[in-house]
Amino acid sequence: MGNKPSNLFEMAQAQLDGAASIFNLEPGIHAILREPMRELHIYIPVKMDDGQTRVFKGFRVQHNNACGPFKGGIRFHPEETIYVVKALATWMTWKCAVVNIPLGGGKGGVICNPKEMSSCELERLSRGYIDAIWEFIGPDRDIPAPDVYTNPQIMGWMMDEYSKLRGQYTPGVITGKPLAIGGSLGRGDATARGGVYTIIEAASHLGVDLSSATVAIQGYGNAGSNAALILYDTLGSKIVAISDSKGGIYNKQGLDPHRVLQHKIETGSVINFPQAENISNAELLEVGVDILCPSGLETVITETNAGNIKAKIVAELANGPTTPEADEILFSSGIFVIPDFLCNAGGVTVSYFEWVQSLNRYYWDESEIHQRLGKIMKKAFQAVLAESLERKINMRLAAYVVAVARVAETMRLRGWA
Numbered sequence: 106m107g108n109k110p111s112n113l114f115e116m117a118q119a120q121l122d123g124a125a126s127i128f129n130l131e132p133g134i135h136a137i138l139r140e141p142m143r144e145l146h147i148y149i150p151v152k153m154d155d156g157q158t159r160v161f162k163g164f165r166v167q168h169n170n171a172c173g174p175f176k177g178g179i180r181f182h183p184e185e186t187i188y189v190v191k192a193l194a195t196w197m198t199w200k201c202a203v204v205n206i207p208l209g210g211g212k213g214g215v216i217c218n219p220k221e222m223s224s225c226e227l228e229r230l231s232r233g234y235i236d237a238i239w240e241f242i243g244p245d246r247d248i249p250a251p252d253v254y255t256n257p258q259i260m261g262w263m264m265d266e267y268s269k270l271r272g273q274y275t276p277g278v279i280t281g282k283p284l285a286i287g288g289s290l291g292r293g294d295a296t297a298r299g300g301v302y303t304i305i306e307a308a309s310h311l312g313v314d315l316s317s318a319t320v321a322i323q324g325y326g327n328a329g330s331n332a333a334l335i336l337y338d339t340l341g342s343k344i345v346a347i348s349d350s351k352g353g354i355y356n357k358q359g360l361d362p363h364r365v366l367q368h369k370i371e372t373g374s375v376i377n378f379p380q381a382e383n384i385s386n387a388e389l390l391e392v393g394v395d396i397l398c399p400s401g402l403e404t405v406i407t408e409t410n411a412g413n414i415k416a417k418i419v420a421e422l423a424n425g426p427t428t429p430e431a432d433e434i435l436f437s438s439g440i441f442v443i444p445d446f447l448c449n450a451g452g453v454t455v456s457y458f459e460w461v462q463s464l465n466r467y468y469w470d471e472s473e474i475h476q477r478l479g480k481i482m483k484k485a486f487q488a489v490l491a492e493s494l495e496r497k498i499n500m501r502l503a504a505y506v507v508a509v510a511r512v513a514e515t516m517r518l519r520g521w522a
């Protein structure tokens with residue numbers, strides 16, 4: 106795979122190169138897929154509550170729209186970089202393709218610290234972001250959604266701003282909206298629920314009994330906390346370790362994820378939870394468990410710690426938690442990885458349902474969403490597993506082969522290369 110990638114986008118390119126060499130992807134299609142189709146760099150002026158104007162830098166990257174409009178979240182993060190957004194946009198292309206939904210890949214980001222901004226400042230920033238990119242997005246062009254540190258309220262402001270600029274109510278421009286303004290039932294915990302469907306498939310393939318399995322959750326935001334709740338409530342798994350950006354907690358007898366969530370809401374972190382021992386994020390990854398769910402930020406499993414991971418299944422609810430070097434170590438240690446763009450594709454899958462419902466102004470009930478989500482995730486998992494067993498390659502490479510082949514076929518048929 107050549108030299109070690111120096112940033113996340115190079116890591117995404119190296120992964121694509123690895124897959125391309127396995128099934129002889131045509132050089133023209135490979136070259137197109139190595140770069141995004143469009144990269145927007147924007148500067149957003151925002152009037153702050155103290156009367157001063159600050160300018161925030163933001164991005165929207167549109168990687169590929171061969172299969173349908175660009176699709177992907179918007180992150181608000183103080184350490185956002187264009188490389189991260191480009192990598193995440195590229196992974197969205199593979200994510201939509203692996204679950205076979207008619208959407209392409211995109212991602213946005215703004216360099217800001219939402220934890221230090223008031224709600225009014227966040228609203229002005231969200232509207233300003235749309236003012237800067239609105240001509241490049243739309244229900245048939247590019248459909249944003251929530252991601253790290255953005256939420257349904259922010260999507261609501263963005264949908265409203267876009268609708269005002271267009272002069273027409275346009276709920277199909279964005280997904281992850283609040284229910285009352287065109288959101289979908291089941292979108293809130295969709296990333297986690299989709300991930301759990303893939304964990305159920307992996308566990309049955311490996312013969313792991315989920316009703317007695319132990320679980321460690323790294324990252325307790327939307328994906329991590331909902332995965333803990335679903336695994337605990339519906340499958341009876343034992344959640345023994347949980348962490349967030351401030352640190353982690355461990356109790357080998359098991360933690361009640363509802364109480365941990367309440368503690369985080371009250372104190373701002375999971376740490377110092379009664380009846381648990383505080384541990385570091387690094388220690389959490391190395392705890393002896395059946396299932397490890399990295400559910401926070403990128404590149405936490407590296408060549409330095411991959412050899413110490415003891416889990417049987419690593420379910421990547423986060424985007425890009427494992428580096429290519431770590432991948433090889435995990436594979437040779439026999440650890441079964443459910444790769445990110447398969448494991449966390451439930452979010453965009455229910456976003457797809459939301460988009461369809463918003464376009465039709467006709468809304469489905471929750472059981473229908475769950476049932477359709479389960480069917481799609483199971484099918485995607487089985488297609489990747491079959492590819493992995495047939496070619497004797499790891500699950501990530503297999504997911505790439507499935508996804509890239511689908512996008513390449515669409516590009517060929519559209520006459521792009």
Ligand code: GLU
Nearest residue numbers: 177178250252452453456
């Ligand atoms: N941000 C989520 C992801 O990385 C969801 C994207 C979407 O719903 O469009 O998959």
